[in-house]
Amino acid sequence: xxxxxxxxxxxRRSVLKMAAGVAAAFLTGKDSLGAAFGDTSTRGDRKxxxxxxxxxxxxxxxxxxxxxxxxxxxxHVQQHHKPDLILDTGDTIFDSMAxxxxxxxxxxxxxxxxxxxxxxxxxxxxxxxxxxWGIRKKGSKxxxxxxxxxxxWIMSLHGWERPYRSFDRGGWHxxxxxxxSPKEDxxxxxxxxxxxxxxxxxxxxxxxxxxxLLFCHIPILSAAAFFKREPDESGDWRVPGSRMLIDARRLKxxxxxxxxxxxxxxxHLHVVDRVDYLGVSYLCGGAVSGGWWRGNCQECEPGxxxxxLYTDGTFDNKYVTYGWKPQA
Ligand SMILES: [Zn+2]
Numbered sequence: 001x002x003x004x005x006x007x008x009x010x011x012r013r014s015v016l017k018m019a020a021g022v023a024a025a026f027l028t029g030k031d032s033l034g035a036a037f038g039d040t041s042t043r044g045d046r047k048x049x050x051x052x053x054x055x056x057x058x059x060x061x062x063x064x065x066x067x068x069x070x071x072x073x074x075x076h077v078q079q080h081h082k083p084d085l086i087l088d089t090g091d092t093i094f095d096s097m098a099x100x101x102x103x104x105x106x107x108x109x110x111x112x113x114x115x116x117x118x119x120x121x122x123x124x125x126x127x128x129x130x131x132x133w134g135i136r137k138k139g140s141k142x143x144x145x146x147x148x149x150x151x152x153w154i155m156s157l158h159g160w161e162r163p164y165r166s167f168d169r170g171g172w173h174x175x176x177x178x179x180x181s182p183k184e185d186x187x188x189x190x191x192x193x194x195x196x197x198x199x200x201x202x203x204x205x206x207x208x209x210x211x212x213l214l215f216c217h218i219p220i221l222s223a224a225a226f227f228k229r230e231p232d233e234s235g236d237w238r239v240p241g242s243r244m245l246i247d248a249r250r251l252k253x254x255x256x257x258x259x260x261x262x263x264x265x266x267x268h269l270h271v272v273d274r275v276d277y278l279g280v281s282y283l284c285g286g287a288v289s290g291g292w293w294r295g296n297c298q299e300c301e302p303g304x305x306x307x308x309l310y311t312d313g314t315f316d317n318k319y320v321t322y323g324w325k326p327q328a
Contacts, residue, residue: 012040046310050170053121054085054305056217056267057287058109059130065327067095067110071286073304074118076322081306085169086121089285090128090180090217094292096153097130097187098139101146108157113278127163127188128217128267129180129242136185150182164195166202172309173206175199177216177264179245183269188241189218189268191251203258211262211313219266220245221252221282224273227298243269255280262313265305270297272305272319281305283307286319295326 055073060066077083093107115123129135133153134142142149147158151163163178177199181190191199207213219225227244232238244250255261256278263281270287283305290302303321 005088015048025220027052046312046314049172049309049311050084051081052085052087052307052309053077053081053286054087054089054215054283054285054307055288056264056265056285056304057091057128057270057289058088058111059091059287059289059292060114061094061107061293062110066289066293067114068327069302069324070111070114072286072324073302073322074114077270077304077306078119078121081320083306084125085123086119087174087215087265088123088125089124089215091267092125092128093131094152094289095130096133096140098136099133100139101133101143101148104133104140104153108153112157124167124174124176125154126176127151127180131296132180132182132187133184135187138185151178151180164198168210170309170316171210171298171311173210173212173260174200175212175214177214179216179218179220186242187237189243189245190241191245191247196247196250196254200254203261206258206260208260209265209313210260211309212258213263213265213309214261215265217243217266218268219226219282219284220241221266221275221277222247222266222269222284223275224231224269224284226270239254252278252280260313261309263309263315265307271300274317279313281317283317289305290324 024214058070060070093111096104132151132312134140134149155163165175166175177191178195179189180187181192222244225239236288259279261280266284269284270282272286273284276284285305286298286300286303288302288304291297301321302324303316303319305319308316
């Protein structure tokens with residue numbers, strides 16, 4: 001079977017290399033992106049629109065000094081990189097899928113306390129699977145009728161009317177997607193029809209020369225998703241719907257109609273990867289928690305990404321580690 005994922009550019013940017021989770025690798029999005037806007041400027045001519053920090057899979061909890069880890073990370077990113085905006089692509093706490101109400105309350109209070117004390121930068125967020133209360137009914141002892149059940153808890157914390165939304169900043173258009181779709185006693189990565197329709201309408205309203213960045217928890221397209229599980233006995237690769245969006249095809253088709261969609265950020269896999277496909281760069285941003293605060297996840301150290309967005313629709317992305325080591 002032919003690979004469905006294709007890396008553009010040099011071997012330095014090969015999909016397999018990125019899938020291995022290269023910490024602190026420096027990546028440029030210049031080559032394929034500027035061309036879409038007919039831009040022939042060299043890198044030095046570009047004007048930075050804004051700098052974002054992409055933090056994901058924080059999984060904060062009182063154990064393993066994860067609270068101290070998050071505070072350390074927030075200090076590091078603000079001191080060393082001075083972002084204009086932080087994007088948190090979810091799994092902010094660990095865990096509310098299978099936890100009872102009192103534990104979930106403790107986790108959100110802990111998380112909010114740290115963010116309030118340590119972060120002086122605007123933050124926008126997407127929902128992770130671990131942020132959805134009661135997906136696993138047995139462990140959470142939920143019935144589904146609780147006022148804060150499911151996504152209502154995180155939505156109430158942030159005053160969101162919907163679990164997805166869009167906004168403009170620095171000449172770019174940003175879309176926060178809700179990629180977590182509860183299913184039976186678990187979830188899959190899926191954008192439901194109502195949200196998909198909203199997304200199409202939202203993108204149609206954006207001026208064609210305004211670059212667009214989408215962010216969500218579960219990757220739309222990922223190379224690393226292939227390495228999370230051994231191939232079947234049949235010899236086939238299998239990527240579960242909980243690893244990568246099952247409706248990636250129709251999103252890919254939608255983005256192909258809107259060529260100003262340039263970047264899609266995600267988390268969930270706890271590794272760093274990049275897939276360039278049809279003019280869109282899909283970037284998975286490692287994990288602040290690394291391997292759930294127990295060290296690395298595969299080859300990926302705890303860290304976050306710093307992404308410079310330029311007015312011509314190009315970007316630079318680098319993964320930064322902040323020196324966190326597992327604590328007792
Ligand atoms: Zn996740």
